Amino acid sequence: MRAFLYLIRYPNLILIVLSQALVQACLLSGGMNWGRVLEPSFLLLSLSTVFIAAAGYIINDYYDVKIDAINKPGKLVVGTVIRRRPAMFAHLVLSVAGVMIGLLLYLPIGLINLGAVLLLWGYSARLKKLPLIGNVVVALLSASMLLVVAVYANTLNRITLGYALFAFLISLIREIIKDMEDMKGDASFDCRTLPIVLGIRNAKFIVYPVIAAFLAFLLVVVLHPRTAWWFDVYMLVLVLVPAIWLTIKLARADRKRDFTYLSNLNKFIMFTGILSMLLVG
Numbered sequence: 001m002r003a004f005l006y007l008i009r010y011p012n013l014i015l016i017v018l019s020q021a022l023v024q025a026c027l028l029s030g031g032m033n034w035g036r037v038l039e040p041s042f043l044l045l046s047l048s049t050v051f052i053a054a055a056g057y058i059i060n061d062y063y064d065v066k067i068d069a070i071n072k073p074g075k076l077v078v079g080t081v082i083r084r085r086p087a088m089f090a091h092l093v094l095s096v097a098g099v100m101i102g103l104l105l106y107l108p109i110g111l112i113n114l115g116a117v118l119l120l121w122g123y124s125a126r127l128k129k130l131p132l133i134g135n136v137v138v139a140l141l142s143a144s145m146l147l148v149v150a151v152y153a154n155t156l157n158r159i160t161l162g163y164a165l166f167a168f169l170i171s172l173i174r175e176i177i178k179d180m181e182d183m184k185g186d187a188s189f190d191c192r193t194l195p196i197v198l199g200i201r202n203a204k205f206i207v208y209p210v211i212a213a214f215l216a217f218l219l220v221v222v223l224h225p226r227t228a229w230w231f232d233v234y235m236l237v238l239v240l241v242p243a244i245w246l247t248i249k250l251a252r253a254d255r256k257r258d259f260t261y262l263s264n265l266n267k268f269i270m271f272t273g274i275l276s277m278l279l280v281g
Contacts, residue, residue: 008054051098056120070185142171181259
């Protein structure tokens with residue numbers, strides 16, 4: 001069981017549930033309303049997202065057995081603790097369950113879930129090995145995780161779109177940094193990620209404009225006249241300053257452990273950014 005939980009990245013799944021719950025309770029309710037999180041339809045919606053995300057992690061590890069043997073040899077699950085065939089079966093069961101729950105809830109949700117399943121399969125099988133395309137796919141899926149709640153509620157407001165943009169940009173930054181971190185293993189199996197095609201130095205020049213756009217977006221949010229001062233202070237201290245520090249550290253990074261640190265710092269920024277929903281309104 002512990003191996004399976006590691007395989008499906010349960011901390012990431014918890015973050016997905018938390019993110020969707022915050023959207024439901026804080027962004028779509030005209031105020032903080034935690035009762036909406038307990039609505040059966042929302043719980044099913046969140047469950048379908050978790051199933052599809054878990055299936056995505058499984059299929060990703062299924063295709064990356066040889067690469068992961070180089071990038072993270074002590075953390076292999078598929079092919080060691082869990083055999084490849086049961087892993088693929090679990091992927092199929094979770095994917096079908098996620099799509100079916102979505103279709104039962106609302107046809108557009110089912111179609112979004114189906115699109116996510118296909119994108120995750122395409123990403124794992126091929127797209128992640130191409131420069132930038134795989135990174136953009138994961139970033140779009142991260143944004144859709146928030147937008148799907150608004151689509152189901154038929155309440156797509158500016159604040160939710162803003163957080164979706166936040167998720168897209170920070171995820172895109174992290175995915176490019178992860179490619180730098182995993183460059184050795186990826187290069188051994190003919191992957192064509194940005195760092196492999198352009199080199200670390202030139203790949204940084206691709207990610208810098210994305211970080212600049214992210215920082216500009218944060219400044220626009222903080223300087224917006226309708227945001228409360230406590231929200232602005234929170235965003236400055238726990239999101240903007242760490243993002244600036246990430247930029248400084250990225251300029252100096254040249255070893256795997258440097259990029260591992262940056263990837264973890266990116267996770268922290270994503271987490272604190274998502275938690276800022278508690279201060280909206």
